[in-house]
Amino acid sequence: MTATRSPQHSPAGLPLAITQGDVCGIGPEIIAKFFRSADAAGCFVVGDMGVMRRAAAWTGGMLALARIDTPADAKRLPPNCLAVLQAEGLAPDLLQAPIGRVDRRAGAAAARCIEQAVALAQRHEVSAIVTAPLHKEALAAAQVAFPGHTEMLQALARVPGQAPPAVRMMLANDELRCVLVTIHMSLRLAIEALSFDAVLDTLRIAHQAAAAWGQTRPRIAVAGLNPHAGEGGLFGDEEITTIAPAVEAARAEGIDAQGPFAPDTVFMRARHTATHHGEFDIVVAMTHDHGLIPVKYLGVEHGVNVTLGLPFVRTSPDHGTAFDIAGTGRADPSSLAAAVRMARRLAARSPGAADQG
């Protein structure tokens, strides 16, 4: 019983921070549910004691809450104890924000929690950050200048005097990993944002990131933008002018990239199941929905969002704030649990927590 557990001697052994997300959505509830499982050992919440106490009550049964002063304290708590590192700068009347509605105070609080979790990661006090869902309209109502987590984390990870790191959103489940070239912008702007560099950077980031799950030379499929990947130029020329040259450049760097392939069949070809060995390890998609539709199609319970390219590990569940069921205690914590498992797995191999800074 005196043997030390190996996670405590690797970056993965550091405490794991979970941000509480938009308090008008299901974030606090799925966290409270998750903390009733043994999987939550070593995790703590960056959030608000009052909000988490309310969420614990909504989700039924006994759950001890403990306010901690430092992440390291989370490791000293008994099982099934919800550790909360009280975030600073939250609205005093945050609990008055109406459940299931867009609220400026909730948007601002979600941003504060993320900022403070990133600061902990940058000081190497946590192994990884898992973020509960925020609401993009609430962020906007709070005058937060980022459309979502990914863009905000990118800005917070910027080293002064340098350009922000190139980051990409990956959505993954047991069958499929999709990395997106463009995300939170209109489809019109997404088409404008496609460039040789944007595609090549995505391929580089995806290639490098795969080492964290044990693949040093992943097989990367690139989905086209247009129907039938442009059908030889009949249905659009971005495949010819932009995507294919970027694939070629990536291959010249030793990246096993192939494509562009027709968007409507490449995800099916990449799908890994017990009976179907996928042809690819990663699919790079040009738009948010080309990539997310197939990952989410089988159900969002096990999907995990991973931000690639950051100097720390960050994952999140692949669902939103679910305003329609917030406050009912019905929300399913499965995707949050999957996000924590993925974060631990990536942190165990990540150079971020141990080597940087």
Place this chain on the structure above:
Amino acid sequence: MTATRSPQHSPAGLPLAITQGDVCGIGPEIIAKFFRSADAAGCFVVGDMGVMRRAAAWTGGMLALARIDTPADAKRLPPNCLAVLQAEGLAPDLLQAPIGRVDRRAGAAAARCIEQAVALAQRHEVSAIVTAPLHKEALAAAQVAFPGHTEMLQALARVPGQAPPAVRMMLANDELRCVLVTIHMSLRLAIEALSFDAVLDTLRIAHQAAAAWGQTRPRIAVAGLNPHAGEGGLFGDEEITTIAPAVEAARAEGIDAQGPFAPDTVFMRARHTATHHGEFDIVVAMTHDHGLIPVKYLGVEHGVNVTLGLPFVRTSPDHGTAFDIAGTGRADPSSLAAAVRMARRLAARSPGAADQG
């Protein structure tokens, strides 16, 4: 043994025409394989005797071929006999077109077969048309002015002096039915082509079509165009300016349309399985790939393409010419078989064959 079979007294009892598709692709092979099953009784091919004889040889085993002069002759043949109505106007050296390559002669032949099958449907000599895959570049090489089947069928179905019928492509499998507002054009042009009328027409066509599979008031979900369906205007305004007003107008006509919903989750919500009762009967998608990615994700074996809005029934497999395996005899006829089953089902309820003309 003298009882007449009911199909012969309904439109569904008429012979069913299968066009042979691009002869450089897998069309002739999947047809030859399909004709070895009892499901092919009452079907015939609009194509070329030489091409079909070659395909029969490639797919192994005995298969009798019979040249027929009229569709009605197909009903008089013994089982497992591949009936061919020789198409007119095909290149004399069609068999020289290289397998697995884009060829002008193959593109032209595919078009001729479709034209002749449509003429049979317009004369009420067939219950339905099932089309084997063609290759869009080969069509273009043959100077055929249509990017695909759907557009060509629409033009052929036009009544002189009238506008062509409004048609829409539906892709369906056991889990999901998607109807597409735009199809074979670049994503840039697809965004431009979205309009109030285009969305409303799609909703009307989808609503009316559902009667053919027994739903008089289908629950129709409308997917947005932009990520998160525009997130309240943050990521594009087509949902606000175009899609939502069309949904509202459709509802005012008594159509049970809902949305626009976020594209990345609406298909999952609509999915019907043994354990998940879908929330919707049909999903209307703004773009080709938003709709086809989820239908194809689980595999194309059982997907069927249906053209809605034509005065006759037309279905097809949801895969392409598969040039990479053409000529090997390996192609899977499952999707063609599913297309024939769907065509028979729709023809049994369709007013087209019996009432029109």
